[in-house]
Amino acid sequence: MDRFQYTELENTVPIEVVIVDQEIIKELQCGICLQIINKPRQCKNGHLFCMDCILQSLKKIQECPECRCSLNVEKLSRSLFVERHLRTLSVFCKYHFKYQKSVGWIVDEQGCNEIISLENSAKHENICEHSFEYCKFSKECGVIRRRLMDAHYEECPYRPVQCQHCNADFTHNEITNHLNECDMIKIECDRCNAPMIKKEFEKHKLNLCPNYHIQCPFFESGCNATFDRKDLESHIEKSLSHHLLLMKSHYTDTITNLKKEFSLLLKDKDDKIKQLEKSMNEKSDSSKKVEWCVKNYSILKKKGYIQSEKFTIGGFQWFIGFYTDGDSNDSKGYISIYLFLDTNQIPKGKSLTLEYYLKFFNQRDQTLSVKKDFRTTFPIKGGQGWGDRKAIRASVLESNGFIKDDTLLVMTSILIKKTCWSIEESDS
């Protein structure tokens, strides 16, 4: 008698509802929980209670709640009669009822009318044709009586169907929309009645259909004729000379226009090249000027050779040096001045062609300055510097306004004309 609860899809029908003879409920009711007795136990005077209820009561007080006779767990007895009575109790199938909000369980006119014994009710309800199940295609359909399920499946909006044109799977309520869109559907061309599938129709219309109106292929050359595709050949034949003339004038115009365009383009490019050249020349023309101030000349000249600080031009280091009384017997009495490249830094194979001058500035009268121009390629073969060994007489330099406050001004302006790499085969 353990099966007093049965779960239905949405609710549980209480046992008091399903019992056919409602009068019998009072006789089979537990005096403690007021429900139909579950696992009946009785006192010696025959008062019946659910086993759970009476056990709970006995924990508090060891007497029968009804007659107050002395009672404990050992004194409780079963009642086979009541047990059998309960098992064989006539009940309605739970699908005889339906639940109505704020009213409760009422008889379902569409429900099951079967009357069974309580012990067989679960078995019956499992197979009852009036029970409810979810539609196998979609929960959206809600629960449906098993009895009506086959009929439902035949018209369920979610039942699967296959498109007969493209074989794709759909639910029944999708198929109408799909048929409007399916591009595998068979159609006939509205002009030539040729059969085809929908997705080929555009291609057919644009390239094949003899009855579609098309433009003469020579429309770019000026033929404005239109006709059905099937008449194309006859049009071409008829209009051969006309088309040739149209083409000739069309292409003449085209070529003239292209020429114009081309020469404009060329001019534009020329201008750009000139501009670039100009800006390049401007850049390379910008020669570097260096002014070297030689202080305490009278003291320094005693060394016989004076050398400037190094300065950087074109990424390399340079310096000026001069001999105050020549650098050889031949140049004795002259100043020998040279521009030097610091060759330690220059990579093998690289050469620089320079235009430069070396100038002794006359501080009394600028026009009397002595300027020597050179053009040469560094590095110098067999030496480091290039200049003039007899640039100016030492006596002139020391007396004619070149030195003021014991200070001499030497200037140079260097312009790199060319940078070359000569790659020689390596020794290895």
Place this chain on the structure above:
Amino acid sequence: MNSLPKRIIKETERLVKEPAPGISATPNEENLRYFNVVITGPVDSPFQGNVSHHKSGGVFNLELFLTDDYPMSAPKVRFLTKIYHPNIDKLGRICLDILKDKWSPALQIRTVLLSIQALLSAPNPDDPLANDVAEHWKSNEKDAIQTAKEWTRLYAA
């Protein structure tokens, strides 16, 4: 809130649907374990009320509360209306065996209220709760009944 045991639902339904004569019990909407109870004083008792004015009787308000342990424990019942009765004290507490050691889970709200109603018909000064009232009852029952009637008129009209 704990769900209400089926037994309490069943009892409440029956109390409302088939009330016992002279007794009404209405559950509080916010707490279904708390009942407002009205008991009409039994005919031929000092708590009957003024019959000559065609009143049905004295009207006594009580409160009844079902503990979590119910029905394994008795409900708690108390008079809210002042009453002159040897088994009911100033605070409305009731001396009734079934509300104490003689409680049985086979008893119900209905049986408890019927017992209280019966207690009004048959005061028992030998098992008093209000000693002075019981004394009064035993020494001069007539006078005590007169006081009870007076109280009924004053408080339970």
